[in-house]
Each structure stands twice: as C-alpha cells, then as structure tokens.
Amino acid sequence: MNFAVLQFPASNCDQDAVHAVRLLGHSARLVWHKDPALGDTDCVIVPGGFSYGDYLRCGAIARFSPVMQAVKQFADNGGLVLGICNGFQVLTEAGLLPGALIRNRDLQFHCENIFLKTATNDSAFTSKIPAEKILCVPIAHGEGCYFADEETLAKLKANNQILWQYCDATGNLTDTANPNGALQNIAGICNEKRNVAGLMPHPERACEPLLGSDHGKWIFESIFAALKNKTVAVVA
Amino acid sequence: MKAKIIITPKKAVLDPQGKTVQTALEHMGYTGVTGVHIGKYIEIDLAPGTDKAAAQKALNDAAHKLLSNPVIEDYKLEIE
Numbered sequence: 312m313n314f315a316v317l318q319f320p321a322s323n324c325d326q327d328a329v330h331a332v333r334l335l336g337h338s339a340r341l342v343w344h345k346d347p348a349l350g351d352t353d354c355v356i357v358p359g360g361f362s363y364g365d366y367l368r369c370g371a372i373a374r375f376s377p378v379m380q381a382v383k384q385f386a387d388n389g390g391l392v393l394g395i396c397n398g399f400q401v402l403t404e405a406g407l408l409p410g411a412l413i414r415n416r417d418l419q420f421h422c423e424n425i426f427l428k429t430a431t432n433d434s435a436f437t438s439k440i441p442a443e444k445i446l447c448v449p450i451a452h453g454e455g456c457y458f459a460d461e462e463t464l465a466k467l468k469a470n471n472q473i474l475w476q477y478c479d480a481t482g483n484l485t486d487t488a489n490p491n492g493a494l495q496n497i498a499g500i501c502n503e504k505r506n507v508a509g510l511m512p513h514p515e516r517a518c519e520p521l522l523g524s525d526h527g528k529w530i531f532e533s534i535f536a537a538l539k540n541k542t543v544a545v546v547a
Numbered sequence: 548m549k550a551k552i553i554i555t556p557k558k559a560v561l562d563p564q565g566k567t568v569q570t571a572l573e574h575m576g577y578t579g580v581t582g583v584h585i586g587k588y589i590e591i592d593l594a595p596g597t598d599k600a601a602a603q604k605a606l607n608d609a610a611h612k613l614l615s616n617p618v619i620e621d622y623k624l625e626i627e
Contacts, residue, residue, distance in 0.1 A: 368616055375613070404616065411618040413556075416563050458560055458619055492561060 312538050314339035315352040317382070317398075319373050324359035324395060324515060331515040332356075335531050344376040353538050354391040355382055357398030359451070359513060369412060369454050370400035379405055391435055391534060392507045396452055399499070399509030407507050408500060409467065410459030412452075416492025420453040424524070425490055427498055427512060428478040431471050434501050435537030436508045439529050445482050446475075446526040448512040450490060455511040457493035457500075467500060475499040475510055548593035550606050553623045554615045555586035589614055599626055 314332045318325045318341045325341055332339035339356075342349060349355065363372035373379065379401070386392050386407055394402035402408045415421060427446040429437050440446070459467065467473055476496040479488040484496045491511070499510025514527025556562045562584055569583040593602055606624055615622040 367614070371613065371616070403618075411616055413560060413619055414563055416561055418563050418567065456561065460559065460618070492563075 312337040312353045315342045316356045319344045319362035322360035328515045331518040347377040357394040359396030370404040373401045374405040394509035422451040430473045439533040447524045448517045456491040457497040550591040551625045552589040
C-alpha cells in the first residue's frame with residue numbers, strides 16, 4: 312500500500328507517521344504542502360505538528376494549501392484519509408470532518424499517555440482493534456477539546472461516527488479520564504461516508520514496544536485490511 | 548480605510564480563558580462581573596477609495612471562510 316504523508320511548514324510528526332507505516336510493512340512518502348497532486352496513493356495521513364505556526368487557529372491556514380485541494384478531491388472520491396492531532400484540526404477546518412478542536416479546558420498543554428476506548432469496529436480505521444481492548448497511546452496537544460453543536464453531536468451518535476473516546480484504564484468514560492474537556496470524551500471521529508477520520512492521540516507514536524506501547528498499530532492494521540479488502544474506493 | 552473585525556467565541560462554546568480571567572477579576576475584588584469572553588481583534592488596511600459595499604461583501608466572505616470559524620466563533624465587521 313502507498314501512504315502519502317503530508318508535510319506542512321511546522322509539521323513535526325510527519326517522519327513518525329512515515330516510520331510507523333514502513334515499520335508495519337507498507338510504503339510511505341512525504342508530500343509537500345505546495346504539491347497540487349498526491350500521485351499514486353492508497354491512503355493520506357495528515358500528520359501532527361503546528362502547521363503554519365498554528366497562526367489564527369490551528370489548521371486554519373493549512374486548509375488552503377494546494378495539497379489540501381487534492382486531499383479534498385481524494386476524499387470526495389472515497390479515498391481513505393486519517394488526520395492525527397494537528398491533522399485532525401486541519402480536517403475539521405477544511406470541512407472534511409464536523410466540529411472543531413478548541414483550547415484544552417485547563418489551558419494546559421497535555422503530553423502524556425492516555426487510555427482510549429474504541430466506540431465502534433465498524434470503520435476502516437477501527438475494524439482490526441481487538442474487541443474490548445483499551446488502547447494506551449500518547450497525546451500531545453494544547454487545543455484538543457472536541458466541540459460540536461448539539462445537532463452535529465446527535466448526528467455523530469446516530470450515524471455511529473464517534474470512533475474513539477477517552478476512558479480510564481478499565482474503560483470507563485469518566486470526566487477525570489478526559490484530558491481536555493472534549494464533549495462526550497470524544498478523541499476521534501469519522502465522516503458520514505466513513506472514509507475520513509481524525510483523532511487527537513498519536514497512534515504513530517505507539518507502534519512498537521520500544522516506545523512503551525504498540526497499541527497504535529491496530530489503527531494502521533485496520534487501514535491496511537480495508538485497503539486489502541477493497542471495501543473502499545482506491546483513487547490515484 | 549480600515550476594516551475592524553471582532554471575533555468572539557459562541558455562547559455554547561467553552562471559554563476557559565474567559566473563565567480564568569473572570570475568576571482573577573473576582574479575586575482582585577472587582578464585583579459585578581457576570582462573564583468574560585476572550586476573542587480576537589483583526590485590523591485590515593484597505594486602499595484609499597475602496598468601495599465600501601464591495602469591501603463589506605468581500606470581507607464577510609473572508610471572515611466566514613478564514614478569519615473566523617463559524618462552528619465555534621461569531622464575528623462583527625466594521626469598515627471605517
């Protein structure tokens with residue numbers, strides 16, 4: 312499989328994403344933000360970082376870059392897109408995912424391992440996560456508090472679009488397990504067509520035991536399986 | 548000519564900065580403060596003689612697409 316990992320000025324998890332995909336046996340390459348085309352691509356990763364210095368709002372400027380126009384088209388054609396951390400912020404700003412990410416409720420930057428509950432296995436991003444498995448993955452953000460208006464939130468729930476929620480070590484969705492004040496403990500969602508997903512935690516930083524956890528690999532394994540089974544359209 | 552754009556968080560959106568400043572004001576003894584909302588102020592310089600109505604239209608468009616995020620923010624635009 313060919314993964315395209317976007318690279319904006321001040322992306323800083325781009326190499327981690329490339330490393331994780333290659334480690335898991337697939338090919339990945341960086342695509343510069345000024346490139347108007349993605350080339351031969353099975354899945355796009357919008358990586359973490361501080362694209363364009365987080366000026367104005369996180370992800371607000373990145374959304375207008377030439378490569379994002381190509382990503383929009385890729386997503387419209389059914390291609391798989393995963394936004395991680397700043398990538399999640401970029402995808403919400405671009406309108407590819409509903410809602411917004413705002414300042415953490417305690418105004419602190421959180422850099423720590425958290426626990427994640429997978430809300431549904433019914434997606435190209437979660438199908439291979441073992442049932443009932445609580446994932447341990449790191450977060451590193453100051454603006455990861457997921458917000459959406461009531462109508463959007465109701466739609467997310469009705470369509471089963473909430474993919475991951477912050478929980479405690481035993482899987483309870485408590486307020487103390489919520490690192491940033493996200494509504495409904497939401498850590499990650501997908502769009503209605505289920506081919507675009509975003510999450511604040513960093514699965515690419517948790518794909519090998521050396522890093523303390525390899526739970527993030529299941530998210531990538533899910534994507535590999537979806538591409539292999541051709542349950543999604545693959546668009547070059 | 549100048550355009551002034553004031554961006555504030557929507558009422559339903561959590562505003563931890565506003566809350567923290569409100570608490571600080573209370574601690575300092577300023578009474579009667581029932582809410583603090585922290586947003587952004589953007590000043591845009593326009594070429595002299597710019598058509599005001601056209602600028603209003605263009606800047607509303609820009610405010611909607613880039614300067615504010617309608618999911619979480621409201622804005623007010625003034626041209627003078």
